[in-house]
Amino acid sequence: KRPLPYAGKPCTASGCRPSFLIIGIGKCGTSSLYYYLAAHPSVIQARRKQIQFFDHAYDASRMERSYLSQFPASLKEGEVTGEASPGYAQYSQVPGRVARHLHGVRILVIARDPAERAHSSYHYNYVGSARVPLPFEMLVGAEIQFLEAFFRDGTSRKCGDKVCRDLSNDCYGAKSAESQAGAVARRYAGEQARKRFKGEAADTAAKAARRTAVAMSLPRLNAHLWRQLVGRGLYISNLDWWYAALPEEDMLLVCSEDLNDLQKAASEMGRVASFIGLSQFDFGAAVARGKYNAGAQHRGYGAVTSWTDAASLAEKRPAISTEARQHIDNFTAPFNERLFSRAGHRCRWGRDRV
Numbered sequence: 421k422r423p424l425p426y427a428g429k430p431c432t433a434s435g436c437r438p439s440f441l442i443i444g445i446g447k448c449g450t451s452s453l454y455y456y457l458a459a460h461p462s463v464i465q466a467r468r469k470q471i472q473f474f475d476h477a478y479d480a481s482r483m484e485r486s487y488l489s490q491f492p493a494s495l496k497e498g499e500v501t502g503e504a505s506p507g508y509a510q511y512s513q514v515p516g517r518v519a520r521h522l523h524g525v526r527i528l529v530i531a532r533d534p535a536e537r538a539h540s541s542y543h544y545n546y547v548g549s550a551r552v553p554l555p556f557e558m559l560v561g562a563e564i565q566f567l568e569a570f571f572r573d574g575t576s577r578k579c580g581d582k583v584c585r586d587l588s589n590d591c592y593g594a595k596s597a598e599s600q601a602g603a604v605a606r607r608y609a610g611e612q613a614r615k616r617f618k619g620e621a622a623d624t625a626a627k628a629a630r631r632t633a634v635a636m637s638l639p640r641l642n643a644h645l646w647r648q649l650v651g652r653g654l655y656i657s658n659l660d661w662w663y664a665a666l667p668e669e670d671m672l673l674v675c676s677e678d679l680n681d682l683q684k685a686a687s688e689m690g691r692v693a694s695f696i697g698l699s700q701f702d703f704g705a706a707v708a709r710g711k712y713n714a715g716a717q718h719r720g721y722g723a724v725t726s727w728t729d730a731a732s733l734a735e736k737r738p739a740i741s742t743e744a745r746q747h748i749d750n751f752t753a754p755f756n757e758r759l760f761s762r763a764g765h766r767c768r769w770g771r772d773r774v
């Protein structure tokens with residue numbers, strides 16, 4: 421068995437540190453990974469699944485008060501705690517902070533077929549929250565154009581008067597960088613309103629529709645996360661920062677598809693537990709309860725949906741068009757390959773999808 425992080429002693433006078441961090445990726449099954457793991461008798465949960473300290477709330481001087489206070493005050497020998505903040509993977513500053521404060525922590529990354537991740541994110545963040553939902557294909561097309569330009573022009577590309585250093589954060593966060601998708605969105609919103617209404621009513625509806633599209637593209641704290649349908653699926657472009665800052669043997673890639681089946685999930689959870697250094701445990705009963713945070717229901721990360729109900733929710737969701745799927749598959753394929761070779765672990769995505 422692999423030794424536990426911190427030589428099995430996560431607690432110091434200032435509190436207990438997490439022995440594992442699930443750093444992402446959002447909409448790939450981070451909630452299920454966290455709650456399945458929490459079923460292990462030696463895993464004691466944090467106060468909540470997502471603490472998001474190392475990105476939005478980071479302040480080195482508040483490490484104890486703001487961060488360690490979220491974990492159990494004491495742990496018995498062999499017990500560990502941990503957290504899951506899916507935003508962590510997206511920020512280039514986070515891995516250095518984690519390496520500094522939690523040297524030795526085990527890092528778990530769960531990633532999913534990029535087209536499926538994008539579609540899940542679209543339903544979670546856009547559908548239902550916008551009065552004029554923009555078609556998935558349209559957002560994907562606009563974003564891939566933006567991404568192609570970013571990778572072609574390199575990291576010195578300007579976002580308005582700012583230089584983009586970090587694709588995930590600065591670029592999507594800057595108003596001008598998202599204007600590609602924003603402009604398409606506003607035009608579409610106006611056209612749709614005009615199709616549905618006539619005369620003056622069309623003008624009023626078009627204005628309202630455009631306002632919705634503008635509101636959807638306004639910069640806000642984490643807007644770049646939900647704006648990235650495809651970008652968040654270029655996993656290796658963010659994980660490179662993590663591999664540079666932390667020892668390779670402390671990083672584990674989990675394919676979301678390996679948790680998407682009762683039998684497979686129980687055995688994959690065994691691999692996760694032994695990576696952390698936990699004793700063998702039968703995750704069968706934990707996994708059998710169902711899937712967490714499934715089907716964009718917004719019932720909370722800890723809400724579990726039976727496997728049968730999750731399957732029927734998935735069936736009800738309109739399928740991804742062949743065009744959008746191929747567009748995402750083609751664009752993400754080289755990034756996927758780089759991820760598999762860096763992580764030494766393959767997932768069956770894109771053309772390898774089963």
Ligand SMILES: Nc1ncnc2c1ncn2[C@@H]1O[C@H](COP(=O)(O)OS(=O)(=O)O)[C@@H](OP(=O)(O)O)[C@H]1O
Binds near residue numbers: 448540544685710
């Ligand atoms: N066991 C298992 N295997 C594979 N996939 C699973 C599993 N459990 C949950 N899910 C699906 O993951 C999606 C939710 O992901 P997250 O919990 O990471 O979302 S969040 O970013 O924290 O909001 C959400 O995807 P969609 O249902 O497609 O939206 C969940 O259904």
